[in-house]
Amino acid sequence: RGIPVGPGRGSAAGSVVAYCLGITQLDPLKYDLLFERFLNEERISLPDIDVDFCMERRGQVIDYVRRKYGEDRVAQIAAFGFLKARAVVKDVGRALGRSFSETNAITKLMPPEKTIEKALEKSPPLEQKARSEAWVGEILDVAKKLQGMPRHASVHAAGVVIGASNLKEIVPLMRDKRGGRAVTQLDKDDVEKIGLVKFDILGLDTLTVIDHTLNLIQRITGKRIEISQIPFDDPKTWELLQHGDTTGVFQLESRGMKDLLRRMRPTNILELIALIALYRPGPMNVIKDYLANRANPDSIHYDHPLLEQHLKETYGVMVYQEQVMMAAREVAGFSLARADILRKAMSKKQQYPELIAKLKREFIEGAKKKGVSRALAERIFGKMSEFLGYGFNKSHSTAYGILSYYTAYLKANYPLQYMAALLTRAMGNEAKLKAQIADCKEMGIEILPPDVNKSDWAFTVEGDKIRFGLGGIKNLGISAANSLISTREKEGEFSSFYHFLKSVDLNKINRRAIESLIKAGAFDSLDTNRAQLIHWLPRAMEWAQRMKQAQKSGMSSLFGPSNEVELPQLEPVAPWDKKTRLDHEKEVLGFYLYDHPGCILRADKADDRHR
Known part of the structure; x- marks a missing residue:
């Protein structure tokens, strides 16, 4: 099915049998890993094999497990949030009719302790308030009885149980509110206590980034790289690691890790594995x-x-x-x-x-x-x-050290494809997207603006540049973006703003989405006056809707079905000044992509000095 799987995780990487079966992808004999760290004759509990899957396709793995073993034998595992000291005081205060400010006055006196009893011991002002004000004492007394109890249930991030028979006969179940799937009413520890086997089916973003990178490389070069076969003595990779140029490299992104890489200057995979274990x-x-x-x-x-x-x-x-x-x-x-x-x-x-x-x-x-x-x-x-x-567990460090090397190799040898994949995965996370774009600029990679005629949903490679993806624009959902791309693929590139409005499905791409495209500069290749497009948009959309209605009813205008002569007469509008333009870009992208208001201010001050 082509779903990316990690090379290994945890102590299971020390098992030769797991390696031979293809569950893990690193040879434990080569890296001197111990099977007994995973399983031995004195171990009482069952061994645990955690497996990392591509984050985007983890759901497909769980669906496969359900189909293979039966819907009635598979369930995800519950996780519970518990009432902690401060939270339970707030909840009890609210239930007893006290205002937020009143309960907040109590919790402000509470040190960060796990129990109310400990908080009272450590905070004399809290104890004094409880003794002197009856309502405070009442809240704390009730809260003591409730602290530690489950507050809400959610679904465990990775845990799945598979039963030998219908799970209804073994464990109480509930329905997941979002998907309606079966979820155990017991947490991960309790399901194991009653004899069920827990499987951790984990999603790892890094595997998704690697897969996207390999797909981009294949699309551009026509060749598919087998990531597990790359050489561990690649000079470009070790140079990148020794310089600490590791923004976007798995496990090696933090400032401290970059500093350690520069100090250590690792030269082989064993040193990289040790570095990951040491930096904690x-x-x-x-x-x-x-x-x-x-x-x-x-x-x-x-x-x-x-x-x-x-x-x-x-x-x-x-x-x-x-x-x-x-x-x-x-x-x-x-x-x-x-x-x-x-x-x-x-x-x-x-x-x-x-x-x-x-x-x-x-x-x-x-x-x-x-x-x-x-x-x-x-x-x-x-x-x-x-x-x-x-x-630290060497088996785990080895598996993740190899993943770190894979990502460093791709960044060093295929920087355009790797950074495009990273940017795509960062969509929706403004801080991460901003950091990755800054890294691209440091690497000398130009980010081209979003464009209705060029951009896909994801970030893509164009020559020696990266094109901003439509998925990075706020208020433009994936269905709207896919509708735009589908129309473009069927009818060819849009020749004008009005051609765009006439061609696309305005039920899927609404006014708010089009405004965001304008503010992001996605129409600049057709018309650079963004202020004018925003001003004209309501009447231009009305015109487009009338054109569609006319085409549906078989009517034809005097000048042909889509001739721009039929456009309403619209007055010209002055373009936005640079600051307004930048502010609108930040509004829909989450950051300043090409310039910053501070640069404008510095330029204005410089002009004043010259005057």
Whole structure:
């Protein structure tokens, strides 16, 4: 069906069987990933395989699952919003007839605590108000009973359950308000407790962007690139990454990540994978050790020679959870299954203090048998415990590191197609669209204005430029844009504004949509006086409607069916000044595309100085 699927996600990328079956697309042996991180004989819960699909076509995957297993055996999973301390006080206050300002006066005194009891402990003014004003005490007493209860139900972003029989016999169901589909009344944790298997069918925008890019490349060059076959030693890609030119590159867009790329200057896929694992709040403090060791490998110190083979790849620094598991095996003789138990316990040390104490004794005893002193074993165990507070899953980092490389490769080698695809996915998100257009300008890519004769719904490539898509214009829905494009494909390009009005279906493309097209400059190739087109539009639309009626009834005018002689006599209108023109552009695009009022102001000041 051609639906793009991600190379892998989470610990499932460590399974050779998943790779051989085509569930994942990266070889776990090549990247030294651990199967036991995914599944082992001591694991009690079912293994979880999360799969990323193209965001646009995720719905088709869920529909396929319903058809394959039966509508009565498939349901999406509910998610619940719960009444938190401040929200429940506001809700109770409203229910008891108190005004917004009265309840707001209470919540302003509440620190950001999870419970009302904690808020009262931390805020003496709140406690004083509750004691001195009976109505405040009443609200807080009722709110205490309701806090933590479900407030509303929604649909989980990814979760789907598949039953062996009709789900009505297994789990209570409800209907999704938007689509009427079956949704469980239990959340993701509870459906697993009653024995149902949860599947995470996730939508990932990056896969959609990659697919759009490959389609544009094929349309222009005639060749289809197989993204999984691209080389990992492409010089242009590594140059782009080393310079931090990664706006629009998966996982590498933030300012901090760009800075780290410039400092690290990665040269291979393993370093890129490590970079993604390192750039998170927990391991930030080890980044400097990683960079220092990488710059000077002779300075690397391993606590024990047994650790070298597993830490060499990351220059002596623990970066991945799997490295802790291997350290437990090499230093203390743990099985990888037992090492995974240790990993889980250490990552939630507050919950499992007794288990950690037991595992620590096992670790020290096992290390002693391998000739490691107690003091050194305790030091290594301490470092492992500290690291696992923030350690990252190597399987997941590898899968997403490869996706990052794919997007960097496309941006470096096919910048026009990649940026056009990014801009298309950003439609509807003004901030993102503005940032991507700014990046295009930095790359020297010109954005051509929207044009009723040239633009598609999406952003497209024209020569060495990108054409603004109709989907980026406010008040112009996809059905109106598709109607415009369909008319143009049937009848050819529009020769004038009036030819446009006479040709298109004005029931689908209404006055508001046409006004937005004018303000965005989409008619500039036919008439640059936008003020005049806006002024003439009501009477011009009336004329177009009369022409359509005449054609329907078989009437013909003296001068032919569409001759512009029949147009009403319309008075000329002065064009908008530059600022008004820009303001209207911003109104319908969400930002200033080609100029900025500040530039006009600077130019005016410069003129004043010259005078």
